[in-house]
Amino acid sequence: MQKRLHDFFVTGTDTEIGKTLVSAALLRAMQAQGLQTVGMKPIAAGAEMHEGILHNEDVDMLVAAASIKTELSLVCPYLMQTPAAPHIVAELEQVKIELSLIVNSYQQLREQADAVVVEGVGGFCVPLNAQVTTADMAQELALPVILVVGMRLGCINHALLTVEAIVARGLRLAGWVANTVDANMLYPQENINALRERIVAPMLGHIPRLNVPDHEKAEVAASYLDLSQLK
Template identity: 50%
Template sequence: MMSCFVTGTDTGVGKTLSSCALLHALAEYHARVVGMKPVASGAEADGQGGWANEDSLALRAASTLRVDPAWDNPVLLPDPVSPHIAAQRANVRVTLAPILAAYGELRRQADAIVVEGAGGWQVPLSPDLRISDLAMALQLPVVLVVGLRLGCINHALLTADAIRASGLPLAGWIASRIDPGMREPEANMAYLRQHMGAPLLADIAWQARPDARTVSVQLPREWQ
């Protein structure tokens, strides 16, 4: 069974698009592929009398395995703000136990799981719990989504160093071209390719209407 954890250099850098692209790529080698959004902030009506997060809905659409929403999104918070604030507003304390239990259920059914974090590597989930703590509890290889814009080199290298310092492997990184007006994007890409110390899995062009099916992903051989 293959699993990975997707994090980003910041919020809004294309983690969900990247996670969906990974799911489509994995589905070429594994029959039962599922995405997981352990903690999601921001809920909308799902059209079936319930509530869902738009990231979770995108991951479900890209998955080949249908599961109970309590498993692929165990913590759904109403307000679209930082998770620790959304949890406080909802009078909820985010803890690891229910998330790990939900992940265990997915492991029993899936051949491959893509777990998408919230925001960046150090985003707080509660006063004493961060995204990095969740990734370490899951003990999964990490894929870092780098939003290409001014300042991305600093953000990417700091995050990559933090991931390695946690003891988790940085399995690869994805370039997400979120700023079509960015100056010198290729020079930035060249520096990142040289210094990230991990393979580039995908280079996602800017899209007015993002479509994960158009993204070419080079999966690590051991994930195939």
């Protein structure tokens, strides 16, 4: 596939550390640059039925943050209900996760928008089935990676191990974002400084805990990002 300047794969140091928030913020920040944007979360678990339609809050946040409205089946090819690890849920719900469908969906989205932000599931090496992991999915998509570091005790080790895994796959780490998970974390700036010294990629921003309504979070989070360093 031809390389594009504004398509990225967003991964994280763990689950529940702000990948969706950062992905949505990236979409809003790129819209501010005049780009048509769309988000993609290829695999989402924990969907609930509302008025006969399955909804997942992460997918809904990406849809709301995008400037392009498109088919939900492209935004999230694998939308599952059980809130657990994807390989477990897929087996329980008899879903066969295939990377070819994910890549095809991404290719269709890139025809509709200037920028596609693809959010991974869980951490970088989460299994999708017995054969493949999220890392395999990232490798198939071959996009530059943006790493979300959940700021809490242990984040330095988690971040550096994830960076090693990304580089080992031959992928380019385009940048990283610090996202405050534990508002009471001791010495957050010192941790950030340690990461900046060790991660050979630009820090794109530090998002604090946001005490704003959910529908405003992506816009507010975008104000903490500096995309001028993305290449």
